[in-house]
Amino acid sequence: MEFKDYYKTLGVPRDATAEDIKKAFRRLARKYHPDVSKETDAEQKMKEINEANAVLSDPEKRAAYDQLGQGQGFQAGSDFQPPPGWDAGFEFSGQGFNGAQAADFSDFFAELFGRQMGAGTRHAHHRMRGEDHHAKIMLDLEDTYQGSSRSLTLRMPKLDSQGRTLLTEHTLNVRIPKGVHAGQVIRLAGQGGPGMAGEAAGDLFLEVQFNPHARYRIEKKDIHAALPIAPWEAALGATVKIPVPDGWVEVRIPENSQSGRKLRLKGRGIPATPPGDLYLILEVVLPPATTQKAREFYQTMAQELAFNPRQHLGV
Numbered sequence: 001m002e003f004k005d006y007y008k009t010l011g012v013p014r015d016a017t018a019e020d021i022k023k024a025f026r027r028l029a030r031k032y033h034p035d036v037s038k039e040t041d042a043e044q045k046m047k048e049i050n051e052a053n054a055v056l057s058d059p060e061k062r063a064a065y066d067q068l069g070q071g072q073g074f075q076a077g078s079d080f081q082p083p084p085g086w087d088a089g090f091e092f093s094g095q096g097f098n099g100a101q102a103a104d105f106s107d108f109f110a111e112l113f114g115r116q117m118g119a120g121t122r123h124a125h126h127r128m129r130g131e132d133h134h135a136k137i138m139l140d141l142e143d144t145y146q147g148s149s150r151s152l153t154l155r156m157p158k159l160d161s162q163g164r165t166l167l168t169e170h171t172l173n174v175r176i177p178k179g180v181h182a183g184q185v186i187r188l189a190g191q192g193g194p195g196m197a198g199e200a201a202g203d204l205f206l207e208v209q210f211n212p213h214a215r216y217r218i219e220k221k222d223i224h225a226a227l228p229i230a231p232w233e234a235a236l237g238a239t240v241k242i243p244v245p246d247g248w249v250e251v252r253i254p255e256n257s258q259s260g261r262k263l264r265l266k267g268r269g270i271p272a273t274p275p276g277d278l279y280l281i282l283e284v285v286l287p288p289a290t291t292q293k294a295r296e297f298y299q300t301m302a303q304e305l306a307f308n309p310r311q312h313l314g315v
Contacts, residue, residue, distance in 0.1 A: 002106075003078050003080035004052070004076065011024055019163050025057070028045075028049045029049060048106075055109070085209055091134070091156045093193060128197050130201035132203050134204070138211050141210055153172075154172065174206065181270045181272050218270075221272050222277050225281070229257070233253050233257075259283050262280070262282075265279075265280065
């Protein structure tokens with residue numbers, strides 16, 4: 001996927017005002033609109049211009065896009081993958097693009113903005129009710145095992161009097177329920193946009209994602225982790241005591257286990273309803289042959305076991 005420099009596409013500086021962006025879009029649209037343009041690549045150019053304008057003319061999308069590229073040195077056309085949680089902490093009003101509109105734009109746009117979170121819209125019978133907002137929050141794995149209360153700071157993009165995008169911050173105290181999993185939404189009633197004419201405020205929807213963990217890989221409600229074992233534990237079988245996210249557990253290693261074997265601890269994953277599982281991937285770790293005694297031991301194994309790990313290769 002290629003990085004898109006939307007400012008370069010519209011030919012405006014990164015500190016351009018909303019009016020600057022509007023003028024640049026109109027100028028380019030007059031030049032490249034397929035109905036009037038004589039340029040051979042007018043249709044493709046117009047798609048690129050529409051995409052850039054869709055992001056830069058929207059204060060919320062522009063603020064998130066600016067945050068994504070800040071200090072990263074991304075160049076137009078360079079290979080790009082968004083960092084995990086790149087849009088966490090931004091509060092959006094929910095006026096996103098639907099699937100059909102996102103499909104008209106590039107993979108870059110679809111990856112960043114193609115999925116609309118939360119409810120986000122006003123229903124006809126609630127015309128004066130405040131608009132629902134949404135945001136993505138990043139939690140630690142331990143939060144879901146224990147449940148917790150977190151102080152979260154969200155940033156809301158707004159336009160100043162000169163038409164430039166500013167980020168305003170506000171802090172919320174949020175109770176994280178035990179068993180919450182990635183993709184789950186926490187609803188905060190009345191924490192969205194203000195209502196009009198005395199009507200109720202909208203709601204704030206927080207989509208949960210997890211920070212990368214040093215030991216565990218999270219996949220939906222399941223947790224995956226490597227379990228190092230000694231060669232004699234793998235060969236003879238053993239019972240080992242290991243830490244898990246919610247404490248300690250004893251695990252039985254079947255005899256004649258090999259690296260890569262997967263052990264399932266049912267119900268020891270994320271404590272949702274129903275709970276996920278914890279998968280342990282065995283890794284046989286060899287003691288280093290750094291002493292004379294260790295070297296002699298390995299030489300004895302080589303002579304007495306006559307083991308060929310490449311026999312299946314015909315060697």
